[in-house]
Amino acid sequence: MSWVGKSLRRKEDDRLVRGHGLFTDDELGEGMLHLYILRSPYAHARINSIDTSAAEALPGVACVLTGKDVLEHCDPYMQLGPGPTAEILDYSLARDKALYQGEPVAAVAAETPQLAMDAGQLIDVDYDMLDAVMDVETALENEILVHDNIGTNQTWNGVYEYGDVDQAFADAAHVVKIDRLHFHRYSSTPLENNACVAEWTRHGEVEFLCNNNFAGFAKQLLAPGLRLPIEKIRVRTFDVGGAFGNKIWNYVYMALCALASKKTGGRRVKWSEIRTEHLLASGHGNERTYLDTEVALDGDGVITAIRSRHLDDCGAYTRYEPLGCVIFSQVLAATYKLRNIRIEMTQAVTNKCPVVPNRGYSRMQQLWFMERVVDICAHELGIPADEMRLKNYITDFPYETPNGCVYDSGDYPKMLDMAKELVEWDKWVAYRDEARAAGRHVGIGIGTTLDSGTNNFGQAQIMNPYLPFSGNAEACIIRLDFDGAVVVTLGTGPSGQGHETSASQVVADELNIDPAMVTVRSGFDTNWNTFVGHSGSYASQFAVTGLSAVHGACQKLKAEMRQLAAFMLEASEEDLVLGVGDEGPELRVKGTDKFVNYWAMSNIVNNNNAVLQGELPDVTLNVRHVYRPPFKVPDVEKKFGNLTLTYAAQLHIAVVEIDPATSRVEIKAYAAVDDCGTVINPQIAHGQVHGATVHGIGAAIMESFDYDETGNLLTSTFSDYCPITSVNTPDIAYGNIETPSPFSYNGAKGMGEGGGAPVHTMSAAVQDALHGAGVIVTDSFTSPPRVFDMIRNPNRETAVSVDSR
Amino acid sequence: MSTTEVVAHEVDKIPVEITVNGTVYRREVEPRLLLVQFIREDLRLTGTHIGCDTTYCGACTILLDGEPVKSCTMLAVQADGSDVQTVESLEKDGELHPLQTAFSENHGLQCGYCTPGMLMSSVALLAKNPNPSDKDIRKGIQGNLCRCTGYHNIFKSIEAAAAAMREE
Ligand code: FES
């Protein structure tokens, strides 16, 4: 019986459908203080003074924090970037300047949330508004500095060059030039906001209950920030209401709660973000501009070279950045086989909300760029979009990319075929052609994307050679409890991906028992879970790293159980079989009635060990395994090396029609084909694909963080940001193929981010609809006002040029 | 400042009587207290969630005298004299409501944060329309956001529950 590969009903659901989940905001302990954060109304402003006296005088207020307190009690957060970027001073509260709208400026802890808010209104901040830098190109002129002390807004620059680019251009039959492309700012905005409860205990430890999704990383940032040793920081999470990467940097808020607790003699302090705070100030996805793109093609439409300049806008601080300036190169040439590439990547700070890893982080920006390049070339050279892809797809695996990444497996043409069939390609081509003849705008777009999973942290050294990071790992502990129950703790704290269920499927297969007999501990606690520096739920890696750790731990437990059972039954280990008998999970001497169940084994080790007479001293039935994927440290000079272990792929096709009255992009048909290697739980995998697809469709046509020129965020409530709803969601025809990864023990590939596939697909479809009207889609956001503008101001003349020889 | 005695800011409170999941609660509340805060903080029924606090996401949906209402958009004092049902009322004697079972069986939830609100909107939908079309279902939950599932499995779950409830 194999449990892996089955759509097992999720263990997590039992509590969640009853409303018995434990989300951070559900923590209602008596006597807690509540934190309110006062935020800058300006994108860029000098803080002359802060008068907190009226707030402090309000009965029920326990403490007020400002930049001064932070300077007194905290050190700036560790910076990952090199050179001047390392000197950026990032604290939990602004000090002399506010650098983006919504930046925390002061905080009040009071007896109730309402009181804290009242007190917040009594704080008087004297600001001088400064000119804001609201786009990356202006930022790079360095006339207005975001961080005065570093003397520049540029936070990273590097050239990724492979092959012989100049020669390829000299030999090209066509050179297509694309003036400018832009990937917009959005984020996946989990439904649960950030939240945290902190207590600075009398023993000088800080305990957090929070919804941070990378607790091991948070601990490493919080400890120096709060001037504590790492072991003094305890981070607990339980149910997390979605994260999508966005909750990685809520440590800045965790530290504020801790500080308020410290200042109030160790009272517990709770902070629950409201939605507007989340949209204003809790992390946006990376915004990217692509300039001076040139594409060389041969006479058949095969792309031979690309050169381009990419500018990444990371907002006001480099939290987790400039890692995005390397992470994109995991998918440098996307699914295409060109070998000559020169991309200059530059990043700058602006007076916008800092960016945070967001589902598809930094790779989708590159994949969107490549898909735009392919479609623009196809349209300009009159090659159908599907043929263009077939000419250019990578077809042989494993495939080493020009920058040394190894694509494990895949079959993009097969996915394209399947997607065409699912969407009913021929029918829609006929529909499109008829509609066009009648003057309507109908388009069909293809988006191919990669979900690279399991990072080699060595890529951080390409960004900053001094960083002591490389490889990747995940840990797991499996043990038998006193009653023989199988208990598993993971290094990851999930946020809806069903880790409890998929881990128990793996354990059940390895021990030949039922998944119902396996308890996978919910939540995560840095004091009690096992973990390593890479542990966490991010970067599409659980199916590989997490489950490999579980699998490895099972092997160790089995080895111990065999030794012990052989001793107890006076049998040889080879004759033992694992299974379930009348007395529960057991090991049995094959074909006999001699067996020992898990309780009996556990009891000997835990309660009755004199029986062992000193034998088997290493058998504890409580084993830890750390899985380490086989990575090498990349060549930092050449920017060359394998940056991720697995490459799941998605191929989407959208058919759209543009409403002539409203310019709304209506989706007539949509197909999504997925390949994540061997599937552990089809229902969960399918659910991840659906979720990522709908996220991406929302991002393409509805969701955008738009700022005005003074730095006001115009979409700071859900009513303005308009997350996609049930009535905007199209039907999705779903298919999957399985090309097992040769690099994971189970053939699985990390998945769940979905690589932003719909964003590329929707841009392609809109361009197909409007190309005849002289439109090149140069922005990833195609909301009705944007489409209206595109139709009114056709840009083909200036956006693209083709030089054919 | 440290742990000095701090006295809560005095505001005139208003008495209310609200029945929640069959129990009558008589409390004094601040006029500005939201119904969702009353449910979560005063009654400690934390199954009802807050996702946007601005009437957009539906995570806080409850039934007020049988009608689905976003409890972040109502003051507790406005619910005086009403009958409220929250997600905690769905399970009866250890038996899950058919909607709860269907959400689990059809993977209609991932993180589960939207689920209580989704369930309550669905209860209201199926009470009015036991045999909803795909379009009815979409409209029935259009005030409920889910950021994880992409909605399709939620549609399936509601359809499955409707079928199961028609058979009962
Ligand atoms: S919390 Fe009430 S609608 Fe979002």
Ligand code: FES
């Ligand atoms: S399951 Fe996460 S928001 Fe719906």
